[in-house]
Amino acid sequence: MSETSTSDDSTVEVEPADPVRPPGFGRAVLDGIVRGNSVVVTFLAIVIALVLGGLLIAFSDSDVQSKLGYFFAAPGDALGAIWHSAWSAYVALFEGSIVDPSFIRDYASGQGSLSQVFYPISETIVQATPLILAGLSVSFAFRAGLFNIGAQGQIIMGAILAGYLGFGVHMPIVIHLIVALLGGFIGGAVWGVIVGWLKARTGAHEVITTIMLNYVAGYLLLYVLQKSVFQRPGRSDSVSRFVPGNARLPLLAGTGLRLHAGIIVALLAALACAWLFNRSTLGFEFKAVGANPEAARTAGMSVGRTYILVMLIAGGLAGLASTAQVLGTDYYLSTGVNSELGFNAITVALLGRAKPWGTVLAGLLFGALQAGGTVMSAQTSTPIDVVTVIQALIVVFIAAPALVRAMFRLRGGAGGEEGQSLSKGWNG
Amino acid sequence: MANDHIDLIVEPGQIHALLGENGAGKSTLMNVLYGLSEPDDGEILVDGKAVCFRGPGDAIKAGIGMVHQHFMLVPVFTVAENVVLGDERVRRLGWLDRRRIRREVAELSERYGMPVDPDAVVEDLPVGVQQRVEIIKALLRDAEVLILDEPTAVLIPQEIDELIKVMRALRESGKSIVFITHKLKEVKAVADTITVIRRGQVVGSADPGTSEAELASMMVGRNVVLQVDKAPARPGAQVLRIVGLSVDSELGHRVVDQVSLDVQAGEILAVAGVQGNGQNELVEALLGLRRPVAGSVTVDGRDITGATPKQVLRAGVGYVPEDRQHDGLVAEFSVAENLVLDQYDTAPFAAGVSLQRQALRANAQQQVSEFDIRTSSIDSPVGTLSGGNQQKVVVARELARSLKLMIVSQPTRGVDVGSTEAIHRRIVQARDNGVAVVIVSSELDEVIALADRIAVMCGGRIVGVLPAGASRDEIGLMMAGVAEEQARAESVAHPTEISRLEEGAP
Numbered sequence: 016m017s018e019t020s021t022s023d024d025s026t027v028e029v030e031p032a033d034p035v036r037p038p039g040f041g042r043a044v045l046d047g048i049v050r051g052n053s054v055v056v057t058f059l060a061i062v063i064a065l066v067l068g069g070l071l072i073a074f075s076d077s078d079v080q081s082k083l084g085y086f087f088a089a090p091g092d093a094l095g096a097i098w099h100s101a102w103s104a105y106v107a108l109f110e111g112s113i114v115d116p117s118f119i120r121d122y123a124s125g126q127g128s129l130s131q132v133f134y135p136i137s138e139t140i141v142q143a144t145p146l147i148l149a150g151l152s153v154s155f156a157f158r159a160g161l162f163n164i165g166a167q168g169q170i171i172m173g174a175i176l177a178g179y180l181g182f183g184v185h186m187p188i189v190i191h192l193i194v195a196l197l198g199g200f201i202g203g204a205v206w207g208v209i210v211g212w213l214k215a216r217t218g219a220h221e222v223i224t225t226i227m228l229n230y231v232a233g234y235l236l237l238y239v240l241q242k243s244v245f246q247r248p249g250r251s252d253s254v255s256r257f258v259p260g261n262a263r264l265p266l267l268a269g270t271g272l273r274l275h276a277g278i279i280v281a282l283l284a285a286l287a288c289a290w291l292f293n294r295s296t297l298g299f300e301f302k303a304v305g306a307n308p309e310a311a312r313t314a315g316m317s318v319g320r321t322y323i324l325v326m327l328i329a330g331g332l333a334g335l336a337s338t339a340q341v342l343g344t345d346y347y348l349s350t351g352v353n354s355e356l357g358f359n360a361i362t363v364a365l366l367g368r369a370k371p372w373g374t375v376l377a378g379l380l381f382g383a384l385q386a387g388g389t390v391m392s393a394q395t396s397t398p399i400d401v402v403t404v405i406q407a408l409i410v411v412f413i414a415a416p417a418l419v420r421a422m423f424r425l426r427g428g429a430g431g432e433e434g435q436s437l438s439k440g441w442n443g
Numbered sequence: 444m445a446n447d448h449i450d451l452i453v454e455p456g457q458i459h460a461l462l463g464e465n466g467a468g469k470s471t472l473m474n475v476l477y478g479l480s481e482p483d484d485g486e487i488l489v490d491g492k493a494v495c496f497r498g499p500g501d502a503i504k505a506g507i508g509m510v511h512q513h514f515m516l517v518p519v520f521t522v523a524e525n526v527v528l529g530d531e532r533v534r535r536l537g538w539l540d541r542r543r544i545r546r547e548v549a550e551l552s553e554r555y556g557m558p559v560d561p562d563a564v565v566e567d568l569p570v571g572v573q574q575r576v577e578i579i580k581a582l583l584r585d586a587e588v589l590i591l592d593e594p595t596a597v598l599i600p601q602e603i604d605e606l607i608k609v610m611r612a613l614r615e616s617g618k619s620i621v622f623i624t625h626k627l628k629e630v631k632a633v634a635d636t637i638t639v640i641r642r643g644q645v646v647g648s649a650d651p652g653t654s655e656a657e658l659a660s661m662m663v664g665r666n667v668v669l670q671v672d673k674a675p676a677r678p679g680a681q682v683l684r685i686v687g688l689s690v691d692s693e694l695g696h697r698v699v700d701q702v703s704l705d706v707q708a709g710e711i712l713a714v715a716g717v718q719g720n721g722q723n724e725l726v727e728a729l730l731g732l733r734r735p736v737a738g739s740v741t742v743d744g745r746d747i748t749g750a751t752p753k754q755v756l757r758a759g760v761g762y763v764p765e766d767r768q769h770d771g772l773v774a775e776f777s778v779a780e781n782l783v784l785d786q787y788d789t790a791p792f793a794a795g796v797s798l799q800r801q802a803l804r805a806n807a808q809q810q811v812s813e814f815d816i817r818t819s820s821i822d823s824p825v826g827t828l829s830g831g832n833q834q835k836v837v838v839a840r841e842l843a844r845s846l847k848l849m850i851v852s853q854p855t856r857g858v859d860v861g862s863t864e865a866i867h868r869r870i871v872q873a874r875d876n877g878v879a880v881v882i883v884s885s886e887l888d889e890v891i892a893l894a895d896r897i898a899v900m901c902g903g904r905i906v907g908v909l910p911a912g913a914s915r916d917e918i919g920l921m922m923a924g925v926a927e928e929q930a931r932a933e934s935v936a937h938p939t940e941i942s943r944l945e946e947g948a949p
Contacts, residue, residue, distance in 0.1 A: 294797055294798055294800075295796050295797055295798055296787055296788045296792075296793045296796055296797070296798050297796055298798070299780070299787045299788075299798055300787070300788070302773075302776070303773050303776065303784065306773045306774070306775045306776065307769075307772070307773040307774065309769050309770050310769070310770050310771055310772055310773050310784065311773070311784075312732065312752060312770075313730070313732065313752065313762065313764055313770040313771065314752075314756075314784040314785035315751070315752045315753035315755075315756045315757075315785050316753070317751070317753070
């Protein structure tokens with residue numbers, strides 16, 4: 016008996032863990048992506064993607080191509096051109112998204128204005144705001160074990176309702192904005208609840224239903240934009256009326272910059288998500304259902320109710336994403352709402368490892384890539400599509416943590432056993 | 444590391460028992476022998492030659508056959524089809540030579556005394572017969588060494604007797620058998636030599652004459668109490684009343700058929716039965732996880748038929764599910780979180796909608812020390828704990844509430860001896876505190892050790908309710924569906940080898 020008490024500590028390590036049954040395919044993918052990535056892997060994935068993106072930029076440059084023609088005669092020429100091409104593109108990307116040193120010099124010498132200095136960072140935040148909100152939507156659902164492919168549809172529904180409440184009704188200042196924001200949330204939430212309800216009631220898989228609802232929302236958008244309630248007078252194309260000043264998100268840094276209060280909404284939403292998941296009983300329930308619905312059900316939780324609630328909140332967050340765009344940046348509704356935001360949101364959520372603050376950082380990174388990409392394509396011969404390629408590459412490396420670990424000879428990861436065995440496989 | 448420098452020598456014509464408790468590394472060792480995992484160090488010799496197995500195919504070629512604990516059979520195929528799967532006897536043009544297969548199956552089953560109908564569909568056969576199919580499958584591939592992984596876990600005593608006969612017949616014909624188990628009586632009954640492993644290491648060998656207590660202490664590493672210490676039950680008021688409960692499966696089959704049972708406060712009712720005879724569905728219906736088609740369930744006078752799981756739990760019912768990883772725990776959640784999985788939304792763990800992390804931690808600290816849950820921290824994911832400690836987490840959580848009724852399915856499946864003792868003690872303690880306890884177990888040893896009354900279930904029906912002290916053979920026969928009277932007479936007339944051994948022991 017005395018032996019057991021003294022060997023307590025060693026017992027903990029020696030006793031093998033109960034082998035965990037392999038999860039279903041869908042959950043295995045989620046686990047691998049969301050839980051299998053350490054911060055290091057995420058960071059390295061971004062680095063690799065930028066390096067590969069740089070090579071792509073270089074090799075699509077006509078100057079580089081011509082110099083590669085006589086590579087063996089003067090390799091220095093080609094290598095120099097490659098470096099120059101990639102470097103100048105990334106410098107432009109940086110100047111377009113963070114800060115342009117030349118404007119700082121101008122400002123210091125009294126020629127430029129302060130808003131010129133802050134213009135790039137303001138653009139980054141403007142681009143990031145909808146990405147953060149939509150990313151939060153996807154990561155929220157992820158945490159509860161749901162794959163919200165349908166952020167796109169929820170985004171459209173949010174925009175339609177927020178837009179309508181913006182230009183279709185008249186209300187006093189402040190109240191009008193709040194009503195329009197709520198409308199955006201509700202529009203997305205309704206679209207989300209349909210998915211949650213279908214899953215809870217019939218077991219219909221959310222991936223299928225959300226994709227289908229994306230189409231419904233997309234065509235609904237086309238339809239309403241042709242109706243006189245929405246369509247801007249005097250226009251025959253699909254462009255809505257303008258949202259009046261009362262319902263606009265206020266600008267935060269004067270009229271010279273597009274920075275608006277949407278980012279505050281986004282950060283508050285992230286804060287709320289973080290609180291919900293870490294500090295509330297509801298979040299505990301969501302996470303339990305996400306990780307093991309059978310155990311959650313056995314412990315008395317209502318799995319169906321959770322699915323509905325989670326999709327309500329996730330849908331609402333997606334709705335807010337487009338609402339921020341419509342009420343804060345565009346001030347009108349167009350077919351542009353049906354863009355790739357919903358899919359970028361998935362990328363952002365994955366990059367942010369489905370954590371609220373991680374999603375905020377990932378959203379800012381993607382916002383910077385988009386803001387900077389515009390400047391880059393204007394200043395250099397690099398097409399803006401390269402930005403999309405870099406984003407895609409980041410996701411590829413995030414989705415293959417084992418590959419990243421193997422490239423950098425890292426061992427194991429937050430994923431534990433699974434990751435270890437994979438990396439073992441890579442090493443030998 | 445699950446295995447640490449194990450040396451094992453198996454002689455031809457010998458039954459070699461590999462004894463060790465759950466999690467000792469028996470199965471890992473056998474997976475290495477069967478080519479399912481690769482050793483990091485050391486080698487395997489067959490007939491004196493070093494071999495290297497890249498997969499089960501290599502092991503089979505080297506004459507090693509394995510009967511897994513969970514059978515690897517295709518349920519909708521016939522016996523003959525299963526037996527040749529992966530090694531099909533074909534005639535010209537790829538036609539299956541069914542006649543030859545049938546003949547070979549018949550030959551083998553006759554030679555070793557294992558009657559099997561080659562044309563029966565596997566899913567219709569009782570588990571004992573399915574096991575024979577697995578053995579024949581291995582023999583047909585000319586196995587010289589047969590590995591039987593916990594072969595008796597799913598069998599009733601009479602089937603175990605049959606298996607022992609088969610094992611002896613195989614030994615007579617010069618085959619070697621590696622018999623993996625944690626059951627002492629069976630080892631003593633059948634083994635020629637015994638190797639005991641503990642925590643991945645060989646701790647010694649023994650011959651079958653060694654006493655059970657000695658084997659147990661070798662296996663666990665200290666002296667163990669083999670009997671559960673419990674006073675006679677003092678049943679109080681009726682707590683659980685099940686009347687005419689029937690449950691259908693998803694496919695519409697009647698899986699629980701007109702079950703009526705009463706359980707009083709302060710007694711343990713064990714539901715014994717071969718796996719898959721409706722016990723699971725019965726329990727799920729009690730918990731509200733499954734809807735009964737007829738009948739009623741009352742707990743302490745309150746009708747809970749068709750209530751939600753939450754309502755049932757709130758009515759004072761504690762539940763330890765059969766499969767803790769699937770239904771009992773969230774592997775990624777910490778020990779502390781798992782300890783409140785069904786009370787996270789009640790005080791003191793919740794204040795309004797806010798989760799009280801402090802209360803969670805305090806509760807975890809207390810439970811971990813009270814139940815001796817071995818974990819490096821209360822914040823460790825519960826999935827990193829050993830099976831026994833995971834089970835303690837579930838039991839601790841359920842006992843933390845004030846209970847009227849406690850339902851425990853397979854209380855100690857996959858649990859080490861130390862944890863088994865602790866869990867059994869807690870169950871008896873709960874009973875003595877006036878909780879009505881229902882345990883569902885397919886381990887006869889456990890049923891006999893714990894029960895104050897034993898309800899035997901077969902084919903969804905209660906075959907009979909026996910008092911504590913009923914004989915192992917009688918329960919076993921009733922588990923096979925034999926009626927109570929007949930089972931009693933039969934068990935007296937033809938006692939099984941294991942039960943004779945039991946009586947012979949002091």
